[in-house]
Amino acid sequence: MRQDILVPFVTYPDASARTLVDQAIAVATYLGRDIHAVALDVDIPDVSNLVSRLLIGLPDMIRETEADSHARGAALLVAIEAAASKSGIRFTGATVSAEPPLFGDRAAELARYHDLAVIGLEASNDTARLVAEGIVFGSGRPALLLPEAAALGALDRIAIAWDGSRVAARAVSDAQPFLERAAEIVVLTVTDEKPLADAGLGERFAARLAAKGLAARAMPVLRGSRPIAAALQGEAAAQGAGLLVMGGYGHSRLRDFVLGGATEGVLSEPTMPVLLSH
Incomplete structure (x- = not known):
């Protein structure tokens, strides 16, 4: 097809x-x-x-x-x-x-x-x-x-923003055509933004990708004082990724979107290609 x-x-x-x-x-x-x-x-x-x-x-x-x-x-x-x-x-x-x-x-x-x-x-x-x-x-x-102001980078080097959520899992599923072609995948987990289900969820997800034959590794990310979108895009670029995969958080309030911080950030100030899925 x-x-x-x-x-x-x-x-x-x-x-x-x-x-x-x-x-x-x-x-x-x-x-x-x-x-x-x-x-x-x-x-x-x-x-x-x-x-x-x-x-x-x-x-x-x-x-x-x-x-x-x-x-x-x-x-x-x-x-x-x-x-x-x-x-x-x-x-x-x-x-x-x-x-x-x-x-x-x-x-x-x-x-x-x-x-x-x-x-x-x-x-x-x-x-x-x-x-x-x-x-x-x-x-x-x-x-x-x-x-539109940035050159298209290497799409075979991918960063995944992973927090174990439903929308993150959906984004990974939608990114399969890119992941199948990836030379390297780095799983980014921000550890100082919100409570996580467990401290090792990034490593566990990278291991699952590796078990499927993908070259994946985990990388914890400290947000610090940076906006969450800047932290994710900055770390993805620092790891050599040309594509960031992440879930889109948001809901509609009387037809006005109320967006999560990372989603708002990549829509407002995109610095690299981002595959966003809700």
Whole structure:
């Protein structure tokens, strides 16, 4: 059975960086997967009321904004289709429209039909953050978060954030295609953030991976005064990992996500590729 990755391009108010095209191609090549790319165009609701009549030219401004969004998305689709063709990757593309508050929900709906979502993240791009949250917590599929400002590292050197929880186990399961290709796996357990079930759970999990034929070792991590996301990403990088696998903690409170500290950190300040799964 052929598997694929979904690549959602945001287009409003700022578009995904062109580097996401190259990153997605690299991931698809590494995993041997097809690509389905989607441009998320903005659909601004009609505001035909007294206010819009007083604001001269507002309908024209809306049409211009929507046209610019569509043009940015079309350019990204053309770029990734050309790159996929050059790399021998099967490609399909589509354009969908949504109102700005619904970008995350629409992206989550789309991601349910694909095996993995590859999302470009930039600290200043709030729409990309909204799409990432929607997919992680609403799609039931894993999301590979790629900082658009950072080069894609060695995906065969993997760090796993392990605390023995359900979401951590789910993330490891969703990361199997990467783990099967791994040259080295380091299991990171933060020992000074919260109570753990036992002191040796990282070593025990590394031993289970090793019993399956994977080159795995455990590494305890002291958070100290660092934010938990910075501690995990920093230690993963220090151990030579090019990918961090972790569970996404969060729940919805009246449609606003309340996120765990590590999840909030990697969504706000990603410094390396992170496979996040809920």
